[in-house]
Amino acid sequence: MDKSPSLQIEFQHTISRYSTDETLIQSYWLEIKRQYETAGRYYHNLTHLKNILMELNEISAEINDWEVILCSVFYHDIIYDARAQDNEEQSAQLAKARLSKLQLPESKIDLVFNQIIATKKHQKSTDSDTNYFLDADLSILGKDWEQYNSYGQNIRKEYAIYPDDLYNQGRKKALTHFLTLETIFSTPHFQSKYERQARLNLTREINLL
Template sequence: MQKAPLAIPNAMVLTVRAAYESPPRAYHGFAHIEELLGHWLKFDAQRLWQQRADTWLAMLYHDAVYEPGRRDNEALSAALARHEFESHLPAGSVDTDRVCSLIEMTAKHGRLRAQDLDDDARLFLDCDMAILGASPERFQAYDRAIAEEYRDSLPGWLFRFNRRRFLKRLLESPRIYLSEPGAALWEKPARENIKRAIQQGRTALAAGAGR
């Protein structure tokens, strides 16, 4: 684990790594978590986290349960985190309710207002959305991986419709990123990536209609 702010028993490490391998995931695997923990470290070096252990643990567990198409992945991930903390960590060493609340917030990406959240929550959510502001090549790889994850759970046309609607909602929002550090790093490239993805989706639909 990347410079964890608290000691994690090996039993927890094994459980969380196993969780991210089931089912096999094209994007939401442990590599995604390692990328997020890298963002956590960058902002920790700037001393931006108020609750260091809680935000780190929320990143670690937020996608522990992930089945494309399910509406309760976040709630189940929070429940797993709660069980693990109660089983393996000393009482009071983390704010379990806070960690679970952060995890469950990730079900509402694009529908939360910055003014309704504290600094840690805004930055935590922005880290989870950082991939939208990655390089064009990295964003395209992510977009393909999401489609791959949904391949067996949704018809292709329905996935494309839902995906385009989600991306359009983000693009139409005043700000994609809720924190000042997140917006400074990722807002502009994210908007460029999303515009490109929407346009490419339109082109693909038009080509399909012409066959």
């Protein structure tokens, strides 16, 4: 099922508060859609964005700046190459370049930039919106095993350029890192909702690698 129509409405509604240039707004959306629909994106695609927004909609009353967090959602994985080490930096720079053409205050653009950069390490932030955004980005970790396993398989497809032994080594290291954290999720909402199942899922996948 195509997840893009409601995403398009959400994006255009947000951006239209800062620009009346319909051609520019449409070009921004088409760029986002094109990037997230690039061949080889089995997980980091429009469905991923849709799921993050669904998680955040549940707690929208807790979000201080909804417009900023929406921009972060749409742009945080706009650049994604499994071989690259700077996807987050490139995505943040692209977001800054695009949003700077609008009338967004510099302070909001800086927040978007920093939230996207924060997805590189997923460390707890002093900014509550950033923590909600990061937790929503990781929410797949705490879904039921069927959904989690499907996610894991899709990540493997995105890293198909790597042989099993190399991939498994890197994947195990990443998953083990999450398990060493005092809590995987930074906010009480997501801890209550997903922490326990996330730890079960991560442990199960590690044992299968």
